[in-house]
Amino acid sequence: MALPSYATPGQRSIYYFYLFFCGFVFFFLIAPLIAIVPISFSKSPFMVFTEGMMTFPPDPDAWSLRWYRYMVGICTDKTLTTPCSTKWMYATVNSFFVGFTSTFFATALGTLAALGLSRPNMPYKGIIMSILISPMIVPLIITAAGMFFFYARFNLVYTFTGIIMAHIALATPFVVITVTATLVGFDTNMIKASQSLGARPVKTFFKVIMPLILPGVISGALFAFITSFDEVVIVMFMASLDQLTIPKQMWAGIRQEISPVILCMATCLVILSIMLLTTVEVLRRRSERLRGIKPR
Amino acid sequence: MEGTISNGTQILTTDGIPLKVSLRKTERKNKIRAFLLVFPLLLFIVVTFVVPIADMLFRSVDDSHINTVFPNTFEEYAKWDREDLPPEAVYKSLFLELATGEGIQVGKALTRMNYSKSGWKSLIKKTRRQVKKIYKSGEEPSSYKQTMIEINKGWADPTFWIAMAQMLNETTLIYYWNAIDRTYDIDQKVIMQNEERRMYVKTWWRTFKVSIYVTFFCLVLGFPVAHLLANLPLRYSNLLMIFVLLPFWTSLLVRTTAWIVMLQQKGVINGVLVWLGILGDDQRIQMVYNMTGTIIAMTQILLPFMILPLYSVMKVIPKSHMRAAQNLGAKPATAFFKVYLPQTVPGMSAGGLLVFVLAIGYFITPELVGGKDGQLIGHWIAYHLKTTLNWGLCSALGSILLAVMLVLYWLYNKIVGIDNIKLG
Structure with missing residues (x-):
């Protein structure tokens, strides 16, 4: 990638412009995520960098944890008029509940389906695959409209059951895709070997297949979890007023009271996504090593 | 065996x-x-x-609901020759069905009738109370037609009755016509909507325009980055990949909020520009709550969807091709345009289609940073779903959007194959 020593000045300047441009794009991608972190520790009731935060040495009066206290529902600070409640914590509990439940079902259903789809004798593979992936492809607003009308007929709107069903449907494509990818190059002789040694199908599944596809299943589950955990369009239409989730509360926060509490939650979510990203990357490499694929 | x-x-x-x-x-x-x-x-x-x-x-x-609310009226109506005013039988059945109909169902039907001709709703609402009173008193009017015209002169206006013909069928295309700013006149000819109600065609164009801009910017920004990532040694590219994957994994709302923080008038970008002395304190640029904000935020949010397919295509292009071209006497630029670029076309088309398709269905980001003139078609779908409850129009808008998506995905499938979608 380095420039050859015989490069002309013109080539050199193009090359440095290219590097600068790439640097700018990386900055563009990551800067918004970084910028919110310091503001979440601000003392000001607005989402801005205050004068005090820019000075050096740091001015301790400009920084505070007050918005984090707000987020977890500690409302001892009476000097501010910003509404303070346990809503954020309540939303967090709901989000994890909906997320875990949907992930569980999505992973179970998606893994089974991926196992079926990877068999060489699966009939109508193309069309079934497109149906299974379609929830990922159709814009959420269309999905939300369709589901709202339909679920309303069965009194499923404004219930957690309805939301979870919708989230399972949205999350399964990710599980199907990741597990199918893990099953590429899966040595089916191992199943035959296990069965010829007398293992029943269930035992073969848990002792032979599962350990090999586990990395794929876990990354699929993480994708499923983040899909449900982040999802706001369906929740906006299908959840009742008091069925808060984090994205819904953030949405309401941005629309009504723009306060740094939103940024505190955003910071927590960025940390969560860093953790998830790291896990998925580690798993992907492990899976490639297990299957004997050298990293490219 | x-x-x-x-x-x-x-x-x-x-x-x-x-x-x-x-x-x-x-x-x-x-x-x-x-x-x-x-x-x-x-x-x-x-x-x-x-x-x-x-x-x-x-x-x-679907247009069957109104037929279930006023079944006899429509049955009688179908027999009418559409000359002058309808016969007594039509008035009678409407009178009785208004008097006995269930409030909510009649209300829904009225909303539907108003889509065909405005004025229906107020006409029936004004009449209904009187009708109920007469019905309850038990005395049967000698002429239902006369009684209704006495209650409200609107019943002598034949245009209302003629407009009713639109609802005779159990299916209708009115919502699709409404979705592109057209409607039926009373003779069931397709005409333009009133000036002040024309907003969908404008929004459709804006949706396509924003999607094209976003796709273009993603391509311009994504191409060099994907190229850099594909050509750097693995230990550097893996590290830089985090810059692409972290936004990809971060909540959409977090990224949207972050853009509000960056772009608002007292925001980070304006702050930096003022601090550098490029802008005066009173010259802060309005970058959010308009189309600019929508395009900037959507570009950043969708950029990973462009970089990742481009990267996987560029990764397998042998580096020797460029060297061979230059060896044979091509200038670096010629080698790039004639040898390298054509090989990245599958990646560009895959990434471009993916970004475009995701962009036309976007709802959350435009809604939050778009302000008044940055709204895309998703806004109206949500608006009719939740606020006006005009579910027919909501569904029609959604169906058109879905049809556009399906055509694009069919193309995508032709070019790269739907099961080639990779994550991370």
Whole structure:
């Protein structure tokens, strides 16, 4: 990638412009995520960098944890008029509940389906695959409209059951895709070997297949979890007023009271996504090593 | 499966069944087994996702509700020759059905009638109370026609009655016409909507325009980055990949909020520009709550969807190609345009289509940073779903959007294949 020593000045300047441009794009991608972190520790009731935060040495009066206290529902600070409640914590509990439940079902259903789809004798593979992936492809607003009308007929709107069903449907494509990818190059002789040694199908599944596809299943589950955990369009239409989730509360926060509490939650979510990203990357490499694929 | 040769030509298994039959049987058994594994999810997706979407498509042309509220009226109406005013029988059945109809159902029907001709709703609402009173008193009017005209002169206006013909069928295209700023006049000819109600065509164009801009910017920003990532040694590119994957994994709302923080008038970008002395404190640029904000935020949010397919294509282009071209005398620019660029076309088309398709269906980001003139079509779908409850129009808008998506995905499938979608 380095420039050859015989490069002309013109080539050199193009090359440095290219590097600068790439640097700018990386900055563009990551800067918004970084910028919110310091503001979440601000003392000001607005989402801005205050004068005090820019000075050096740091001015301790400009920084505070007050918005984090707000987020977890500690409302001892009476000097501010910003509404303070346990809503954020309540939303967090709901989000994890909906997320875990949907992930569980999505992973179970998606893994089974991926196992079926990877068999060489699966009939109508193309069309079934497109149906299974379609929830990922159709814009959420269309999905939300369709589901709202339909679920309303069965009194499923404004219930957690309805939301979870919708989230399972949205999350399964990710599980199907990741597990199918893990099953590429899966040595089916191992199943035959296990069965010829007398293992029943269930035992073969848990002792032979599962350990090999586990990395794929876990990354699929993480994708499923983040899909449900982040999802706001369906929740906006299908959840009742008091069925808060984090994205819904953030949405309401941005629309009504723009306060740094939103940024505190955003910071927590960025940390969560860093953790998830790291896990998925580690798993992907492990899976490639297990299957004997050298990293490219 | 051990086969024994017998009868000269036919191969039999040890059980004496011809091998062909036995194989076919096993094959079918395997097929059923594979299908049974997929079946639970398939059933679930069909019930919770495919059927609701189909239901929405059906709803976009459905016009049966009003026929269930006023069944006799429409039956009598169909017999009318559309000359002058309808006969007594039509008035009578409408009178009785208004008096006995269930409030909510009548209300829904009125909303529908108003889409065909405005004024229906107020006319019937004004009449209904009187009608109920007369009905309750038990006395039967000598002429229902006269009574209704006495209650409100609107009943003598034939245009209302003629407009009713639009609702005679149980299916209608009115919502689709409404979705592109057209409507029926009373003779059921397609005409333009009133000036102040024309907003959908404008929004459709804006949706396409924003999507094209976003796709273009993603391509311009994504191409060099994907190239850099594909050509750096693995240990650097893996590290830089985090810059692409972290936004990809971060909540959409977090990224949207972050852009509000960056772009608002007292925001980070304006702050930096003022601090550098490029802008005066009173010259801060309005970058958010308009189309600029929508385009900037959507570009950043969708950029990973451009970089990742481009990267996977560029990764497998041998580096020797560029060197070979230059060896044969091509200038670096020529080598790039004639040798390298054509090989990245699959990646560009895959990334471009993916970004475009995601962009036209976007809702959250435009809604939050778009302000008044940055709204895309998703805004109206949500608006009719939640606020006006005009579900027919909501479904029609959704169906058109869905049709556009399907065409684009069909193209995508032709170019890269739908099962080539990779994550991370």
